[in-house]
Amino acid sequence: MAFFSQSAARAADFSHLQQASVEFRDATKRYGDNRVLNGINLRVNPGEVVAILGPSGSGKSTLIRLINQLEPLSEGEIYIDGKPTRGLSGRALRALRSRVGFVFQQFNLYAHLTALENVTLALTHVHGLKPQAATARALGLLAQVGLQDKAGELPAQLSGGQQQRVAIARALASEPQIILFDEPTSALDPEMIGEVLFVMKTLAHSGITMIVVTHEMQFAREIADRVVFIDGGEILEQAPPQQFFSAPAHPRAQRFLQKVLDPLHLERKDLA
Template identity: 80%
Template sequence: MLSGLRSQSAAGSADFSRLENASVEFRDVVKAFGDHRVLNGINLTINPGEVVAILGPSGSGKSTLIRLINQLESLSGGDILIDNKSTRQLQGRALRQLRSRVGFVFQQFNLYAHLNAVQNITLALEAVHGWKKAEASTRALELLHQVGLADKAQHMPSQLSGGQQQRVAIARALASSPQIILFDEPTSALDPEMIGEVLYVMKSLAHSGITMIVVTHEMQFAREIADRVVFIDGGEICEVAPPAEFFTRPRHPRARRFLQKVLDPLHQERPE
């Protein structure tokens, strides 16, 4: 009991203002909504600078897994360590520090409709991190140039395509120079012709030193860019492997069935 209290106290006082080691470790992680367990005893270590693709069927717990990292969802059991420091029970300043070091890109962009592209990026820098307006604007313009949208700085979200909005969202996630960035199916809300421009930006970030954890249905991205593939089904990790091995020689039967359906969608098992 005392050790548990010490662990909680240490987590509450942890300093996440910068990360010496941008690793993420899941220890016996459990997440339940009522009586329904979405994640059941997840153990996984993601190394600094690694690009990890999280794959699995819909409803398998993929998005919940990464939402636990920066506490968009709360743990039901176990622990998540970032930079070898527990994130349980974080609140206040420590939680804000953590979220400034861990960027998050959502499925639905989540841009503020009444703010232009630059303002969407500068808002948190000014309001949360205390940047001056001029330096925040300079940072925003640099990031818009990085994602290929330098000419869209004054455009409102309604004037941008879905792919452009998601690129603004990526720029916003990068604004505070996070050492870890989480992507929750960043192309799922896009029309097919817009997916490539977002994946191109993500590819340019890969292996830049940022730890990237990507929940995705884009098999080609996972195959070409990821260092490892983590396959989740039924709230459990079924397989962890390099892409070349996972896509050619999946070991777990559930992984084999998943790949067969995803890579050969016309193939369906005949009903009894």
């Protein structure tokens, strides 16, 4: 399995991408009587890379799915560049999703379309590009993620890491100002994780706002500008990575890091 090459990384150029801010104000999400997020207040600055950490079931994925209305807000508001997004529909919602790319855990590629066709689909059907222009843009993006030679292959012919890189290229096709990653390596075999993180590292700090839900502590430590720790649907701590990983302030964050970074160090009560 070929990893994303150093030469491809040097060739990647995302510098034309724009930046945007995201702000949550008292954002709450309920499913019936179950409150998944409880009054979230968070601002992500233009061009910032924010890693969202927390245990399973803490509300991390729900948080980012609210941004482009894959899940509707129950209460509160989310702003992009100061403009409210709640309740958008039709053309306004499509415009929002053009500005906000999303990379899913399970790739969500169309199985009957080639890698190239997966990237060009929205360009022709949503953005109205002519086939020749859409193909040229898609091939450029596939080259930037190290997959131009895989353009004609179906998802089933690609490794998991390659499929996720196609998904990243697809998310970038509309030149979004923000890109959201929902645990993008969780469905990958360990040997494939590095190639996806390498692409994300190349993308970081190159002109796009990134919000990344992840369990990859090394990525959060080395690439993120800020770590946001969530548990029980609430933000318990925000800090620069160096501070968070060396001296987390909240007791719940301390326990989380102990278990994640030193999984063999368990107290008897953790096994009860």
